[in-house]
Each structure stands twice: as C-alpha cells, then as structure tokens.
Amino acid sequence: MKEKFENALGKMWDKLDGWFNAFVVSLPNIILAILVFAIAALISKYIKKIAYRLASRTNLQESMKQLISQIVAILVIIVGLFFVLGILNLGKALNTILAGAGVAGLAVGLALQGALANTYSGIILSYVKQIKFGDWIETNSYEGEVVDIDLRVVTIKQVDNNMVYIPNKLVVENPIKNFSTTAQSRVILECGVGYDSDLEKVRNLVTSTIAKNFEAVENKTDVLFLYREFGDSSINFETRFWINSTSALEVAKAKTEAMIKIKSVFDENNIDIPFPIRTLNIPKPIDIANK
Known part of the structure; x- marks a missing residue:
C-alpha cells in the first residue's frame, strides 16, 4: 500500500x-x-x-x-x-x-424571444423619425413626453409627473399619436346656448373672443365656428382654433382659458348656457268628492 x-x-x-x-x-x-x-x-x-x-x-x-x-x-x-x-x-x-x-x-x-423582440424594436425606434426625445405622444392608452428610448422600453413622463415604461415591442406594433410632429396644435371646444339666443351674435362673440386672447389667431376668420345640432336643451356648437404649441398640456390650458373667456362674454351679453331641463306636464286634478 x-x-x-x-x-x-x-x-x-x-x-x-x-x-x-x-x-x-x-x-x-x-x-x-x-x-x-x-x-x-x-x-x-x-x-x-x-x-x-x-x-x-x-x-x-x-x-x-x-x-x-x-x-x-x-x-x-x-x-x-x-x-x-x-x-x-x-x-x-x-x-x-x-x-x-x-x-x-x-x-x-x-x-429570450421577448427580450430580443424588444431589443430589435428598440433599434427600429432609434431609426424612425416619427418619435424622438421630447416628443409628446399617445400610445397604448398612455400619454406623455418621451424622456428615454433604450433597447428595452420607451419611457414616457405623464402630466402628473409619473413615469410609464412601455416595452418597445408594444410601441412598434401599436398606433402612435405624436402631438409634436407639427408646430401647432388645434383646440376643439364644444358648448351650447339657449334656444332664445341670437345665433349670429353668439358666433361673432365667440370668434372675436378667441381672436383677442390667443396669439396664433390673427383674426376671427381664423376661428372655425360650427353649429352642430339642436340638442334637448340647447343649440350646440363647436369652436376650433390653433395655438403655437405641440404639448397636450398646453392644449388643455388653452381650452380652459377659452372656456373662461367665453363664459365671461356670454354673461356680459345675457346669453345663457342651459343645463339639461325636463318639463313635466301634470293634467288638471279630478275632484273625486264632487263626482
């Protein structure tokens, strides 16, 4: 041994x-x-x-x-x-x-099929011009500013300052609404006036008010005013005008400002914005005792 x-x-x-x-x-x-x-x-x-x-x-x-x-x-x-x-x-x-x-x-x-798909989609997003840093987009039911695009996710900063991380594959395969592709955005405002209102006067007041308070609107002819329908309680109209911004937040602010100005000028001219009203017709009561 x-x-x-x-x-x-x-x-x-x-x-x-x-x-x-x-x-x-x-x-x-x-x-x-x-x-x-x-x-x-x-x-x-x-x-x-x-x-x-x-x-x-x-x-x-x-x-x-x-x-x-x-x-x-x-x-x-x-x-x-x-x-x-x-x-x-x-x-x-x-x-x-x-x-x-x-x-x-x-x-x-x-x-790693899923991870590789996101990587490939990230490369595609790096090439396309329809989306880039700083753009305000809406995709996959999320809206916000693009703050980062890497090989895994697209990072969106929402209005409430929260971050949303969307896999690149979902961004590539689903529609993208980019608010930043043009220099201007359109504001669409809907409202209604009472049936006893002077419709021509309402149109002139709304278009002139928008023209006075927004720089992108040179005169009231640049404001698109359309009566839409005879509603249950009001005659409804729609106003469209442009602002010099591509941010959805700025569009919301402009819409708010327009609502305040229009409500103020309507109050000054005694034009009513009616709320839904229901009229009840009650028949003449029957005198049962006399019968």
Missing part, C-alpha cells in the same frame, strides 16, 4: 513538474497575451468614443448612438481575444468555443 501511494505521489509530482515546465516555456506567450488583451481593452475605449462622436454627427437617436459605439467596442475586444488565443496556441479550443457558442446562442435566443 505504501509503495502504491509513493508511486502515485511520484507520478503527481512528475505531472506538476511537467505543468510547471510548460508554464515556464509558455510564460513569454502568456505575458504577451495579457499585454495584447490590455492593449485591446484600451483601444476599445478610444474606439468607442470615436464611434460615438461620428454617430453624433448623424440624425440617429441617442440610444442608437450608444448602441453603435458599444458594438464597435465589443468587436475590438473580440478581435483581441482571437489574437490572444492564437498567441497561446489554442486554435482547437477556439473551434470548440465557437461551436459551443453557436449552440448556446440558439438556446438563449429561444429562451
């Missing part, structure tokens, strides 16, 4: 000695490989900055600029790894790694 142990111990030392000799022989290659990898890492940082500067000269979204610079940096690192494996004479290991990476990539791709 002792002889077997000593024999096994001797073989182990021989093997360790062989490994040590191989390490000493390969030490220059190892040092060179470490040096090459360090140089590749430093170069990748500079290349990333240069790629970002070049991308900044284009009209790409910020997320796309960062993505391009990151991909370029990763490619430089990969090239450095190929050089390192060649210096260490690990060609066979390289083939094995590539084969394993292919199988692993397939498995990961199947497992």
Whole structure:
C-alpha cells in the first residue's frame, strides 16, 4: 500500500513538474497575451468614443448612438481575444468555443424571444423619425413626453409627473399619436346656448373672443365656428382654433382659458348656457268628492 501511494505521489509530482515546465516555456506567450488583451481593452475605449462622436454627427437617436459605439467596442475586444488565443496556441479550443457558442446562442435566443423582440424594436425606434426625445405622444392608452428610448422600453413622463415604461415591442406594433410632429396644435371646444339666443351674435362673440386672447389667431376668420345640432336643451356648437404649441398640456390650458373667456362674454351679453331641463306636464286634478 505504501509503495502504491509513493508511486502515485511520484507520478503527481512528475505531472506538476511537467505543468510547471510548460508554464515556464509558455510564460513569454502568456505575458504577451495579457499585454495584447490590455492593449485591446484600451483601444476599445478610444474606439468607442470615436464611434460615438461620428454617430453624433448623424440624425440617429441617442440610444442608437450608444448602441453603435458599444458594438464597435465589443468587436475590438473580440478581435483581441482571437489574437490572444492564437498567441497561446489554442486554435482547437477556439473551434470548440465557437461551436459551443453557436449552440448556446440558439438556446438563449429561444429562451429570450421577448427580450430580443424588444431589443430589435428598440433599434427600429432609434431609426424612425416619427418619435424622438421630447416628443409628446399617445400610445397604448398612455400619454406623455418621451424622456428615454433604450433597447428595452420607451419611457414616457405623464402630466402628473409619473413615469410609464412601455416595452418597445408594444410601441412598434401599436398606433402612435405624436402631438409634436407639427408646430401647432388645434383646440376643439364644444358648448351650447339657449334656444332664445341670437345665433349670429353668439358666433361673432365667440370668434372675436378667441381672436383677442390667443396669439396664433390673427383674426376671427381664423376661428372655425360650427353649429352642430339642436340638442334637448340647447343649440350646440363647436369652436376650433390653433395655438403655437405641440404639448397636450398646453392644449388643455388653452381650452380652459377659452372656456373662461367665453363664459365671461356670454354673461356680459345675457346669453345663457342651459343645463339639461325636463318639463313635466301634470293634467288638471279630478275632484273625486264632487263626482
């Protein structure tokens, strides 16, 4: 038993000695490989900055600029790894790694279909011009300002200052209403007046009031005034005019201001804005006692 142990111990030392000799022989290659990898890492940082500067000269979204610079940096690192494996004479290991990476990539791709779909959609959103930082949009029943677009979600800041994170896939696959694509927004205001009102006078008062209080409206002919219907209690009309803003919040503020001004001028001219009224016709009571 002792002889077997000593024999096994001797073989182990021989093997360790062989490994040590191989390490000493390969030490220059190892040092060179470490040096090459360090140089590749430093170069990748500079290349990333240069790629970002070049991308900044284009009209790409910020997320796309960062993505391009990151991909370029990763490619430089990969090239450095190929050089390192060649210096260490690990060609066979390289083939094995590539084969394993292919199988692993397939498995990961199947497992991360949703995440990859969001990543692909994020790249698409980085290219399209219909949505960008600072735009006021409405999509997937959410409305707000676009504050970030990355490879996973689109971040929207709502009127109440809450953040909504919508997966890129949903934004790409669903309609987007962008309030910021034009320099102006239209305000639509609905109201009604009593049946005893002078309709021509109502129209003149509303259009002149809007023209006086909003800079984008040069004169009252720029205000679109339409009577819509004979309602149950009022004659309903609709007023449309433009403001110099693309924010839905500014549209709401303009609509509020218009309502205040119109109500004030109606009060001054004794024009009624009626609320729903129901009239009850009660027949003459029957005198049962006399009958």
